[in-house]
Amino acid sequence: MLPFENLSSDKENAYFAEGIQDEILTRLSKIGDLKVISRTSTQHYQSAPRNLREIAKQLGVAHILEGSVQKSADTVRVNVQLIKAASDSHLWSDTFDRKLTDILSVESEVAKTIADQLRAKLTGHEQEVIAAKATDNPEAYDAYLRGLAYTLKTGFTPANSLGAQKYLKQAVQLDPNFALGWALLSYVDASGYLTQSLQPTETLREEARQAADTALRLQPKLGEAVFAKGFYHYACLRDYDTAVDYLEQAHHLLPNNSRIPQSLAYVERRRGNWEKSDAHFNEAEKLDPRNVNLLSQHARSYVCLRRFPEALAKLEQILNITPDDIDTLVLKARIAQAEGDLPRAAALLGPLRLGADYANALETQVYQAILESRPAAVIAQLKQILAKPDQALGYYNGELRFWLGWAQEVSGDHDGARESWGQARTELESFLKEQPENVVLMGDLALTNMALGDNTAATTLADRAIAMMSIEKDALTGPRPLDILTRIAARMGDADRAISTLEKLLSIPYEAPLAANPPLTPALLRLDPMFERLRKDPRFQKLANPQP
Numbered sequence: 001m002l003p004f005e006n007l008s009s010d011k012e013n014a015y016f017a018e019g020i021q022d023e024i025l026t027r028l029s030k031i032g033d034l035k036v037i038s039r040t041s042t043q044h045y046q047s048a049p050r051n052l053r054e055i056a057k058q059l060g061v062a063h064i065l066e067g068s069v070q071k072s073a074d075t076v077r078v079n080v081q082l083i084k085a086a087s088d089s090h091l092w093s094d095t096f097d098r099k100l101t102d103i104l105s106v107e108s109e110v111a112k113t114i115a116d117q118l119r120a121k122l123t124g125h126e127q128e129v130i131a132a133k134a135t136d137n138p139e140a141y142d143a144y145l146r147g148l149a150y151t152l153k154t155g156f157t158p159a160n161s162l163g164a165q166k167y168l169k170q171a172v173q174l175d176p177n178f179a180l181g182w183a184l185l186s187y188v189d190a191s192g193y194l195t196q197s198l199q200p201t202e203t204l205r206e207e208a209r210q211a212a213d214t215a216l217r218l219q220p221k222l223g224e225a226v227f228a229k230g231f232y233h234y235a236c237l238r239d240y241d242t243a244v245d246y247l248e249q250a251h252h253l254l255p256n257n258s259r260i261p262q263s264l265a266y267v268e269r270r271r272g273n274w275e276k277s278d279a280h281f282n283e284a285e286k287l288d289p290r291n292v293n294l295l296s297q298h299a300r301s302y303v304c305l306r307r308f309p310e311a312l313a314k315l316e317q318i319l320n321i322t323p324d325d326i327d328t329l330v331l332k333a334r335i336a337q338a339e340g341d342l343p344r345a346a347a348l349l350g351p352l353r354l355g356a357d358y359a360n361a362l363e364t365q366v367y368q369a370i371l372e373s374r375p376a377a378v379i380a381q382l383k384q385i386l387a388k389p390d391q392a393l394g395y396y397n398g399e400l401r402f403w404l405g406w407a408q409e410v411s412g413d414h415d416g417a418r419e420s421w422g423q424a425r426t427e428l429e430s431f432l433k434e435q436p437e438n439v440v441l442m443g444d445l446a447l448t449n450m451a452l453g454d455n456t457a458a459t460t461l462a463d464r465a466i467a468m469m470s471i472e473k474d475a476l477t478g479p480r481p482l483d484i485l486t487r488i489a490a491r492m493g494d495a496d497r498a499i500s501t502l503e504k505l506l507s508i509p510y511e512a513p514l515a516a517n518p519p520l521t522p523a524l525l526r527l528d529p530m531f532e533r534l535r536k537d538p539r540f541q542k543l544a545n546p547q548p
Contacts (some may be wrong), residue, residue, distance in 0.1 A: 007070040014217030017069035027111035029256035033120040038258040038288035056085030068186035074100045080521045140175035156197040180217035186211035186228040194235035205236045223253030272475030305509040330361040340523030359396045363515040366403045373528045375407035398427030443484040443513045450488045479510035487530045
């Protein structure tokens with residue numbers, strides 16, 4: 001399904017066209033006999049392009065659905081046409097004029113007719129879910145479509161997560177029996193909790209649980225509700241076994257929903273099942289071959305495994321879809337750093353002009369300057385950003401102050417570094433009181449205390465994080481506290497502890513705590529100034545310069 005064209009005179013109604021398209025697609029994707037490409041892979045195309053054959057080839061499909069939506073006051077016109085791509089011939093087209101209150105019946109009619117045209121065999125359950133009406137309240141449905149539009153944007157930014165959350169809360173307030181609305185609200189909350197695009201508080205986690213439970217209570221067989229419950233167990237509780245149970249149930253109910261194998265890929269890599277995770281990523285990409293976020297996460301898995309050539313191949317796929325994508329260019333630069341190729345990293349990072357809203361990317365630029373021992377420009381940049389910090393970024397401001405201190409220390413400004421680290425500690429401690437289970441915050445605060453010479457506080461925080469998130473519980477991020485600990489031990493001059501921990505870290509895949517997250521490599525050991533005190537130890541030299 002290509003993007004539906006918004007023919008409304010009010011361009012603000014674009015969300016409505018997007019929502020109608022997505023809801024028709026969702027109904028079609030519940031038919032096991034059809035292969036339906038996810039919206040994220042089609043949203044970059046025009047509404048009615050001329051090169052249908054080429055698009056069909058790129059997506060691996062035989063048929064394409066085009067459409068348009070025109071909303072005026074309380075009436076809606078939906079025009080759809082089903083096209084056989086190979087011959088560019090119309091199999092079916094129709095126009096539906098409806099009152100706004102009856103728009104849901106159009107979505108069902110279109111999905112049913114397309115299934116008939118493509119001779120898809122529908123089970124009794126599939127016929128029920130295609131015909132089902134999510135809500136009888138048009139205002140609730142309008143709020144749902146507005147919230148849905150935010151979830152269809154690229155990336156979990158604070159702005160997207162807050163916008164989605166606002167409208168979905170409106171939807172379920174207007175219709176408390178709106179199971180689909182509750183399910184999507186739970187997914188938004190849980191995603192925000194996991195990615196920290198929403199502040200990961202206990203209140204947010206509880207809201208995600210209640211929303212998923214409400215959706216399941218209202219409609220126990222609703223695939224989106226079962227998925228929401230599984231995603232909550234994954235994102236909020238780190239209960240990966242239960243998450244897999246729910247996600248596999250949801251997979252049977254929503255066979256074409258790429259989010260489910262994508263989520264299973266996430267869960268399996270946290271369980272340390274990297275090959276299973278890879279298989280789920282490949283399955284998701286068949287349904288959603290041009291989903292930049294999906295491809296990026298698959299690339300990040302390869303980075304964690306230090307399989308850098310495969311990661312770079314995935315990143316090139318992304319750049320073919322969205323040239324100059326900042327996160328992709330930054331990850332390429334981070335791979336170059338991990339391989340010890342600082343000139344290649346500099347060439348990728350140099351042209352980028354980044355603000356605090358690209359925190360991870362900005363930290364990679366700062367890390368590059370630290371590795372090169374040329375921090376003057378990034379010090380000025382960070383000072384400018386932190387002069388008027390964006391409060392919506394939460395603890396990221398404290399994290400950036402830590403990086404500023406590190407850059408100042410490398411430049412020789414030790415007084416300035418201590419001042420920055422002191423401010424960072426104050427800010428990070430305040431957030432840790434609100435988010436006592438946030439392991440990322442613990443790591444940031446541990447490194448800040450280490451920098452200030454408070455080794456006891458630093459080690460205590462690192463040990464607390466290790467107790468809370470072990471490798472056995474989480475193969476992806478469980479090693480992060482060990483990465484923090486080895487840096488603290490190296491700075492303290494505790495070579496035995498630092499080197500034994502490094503030996504462990506270099507032997508396993510994981511996502512590291514600093515910048516864009518490649519794990520430690522021999523090249524990084526040679527370059528990163530935090531390991532300066534270990535340089536003369538023969539055991540460290542052996543790790544930093546392994547024999548081929």
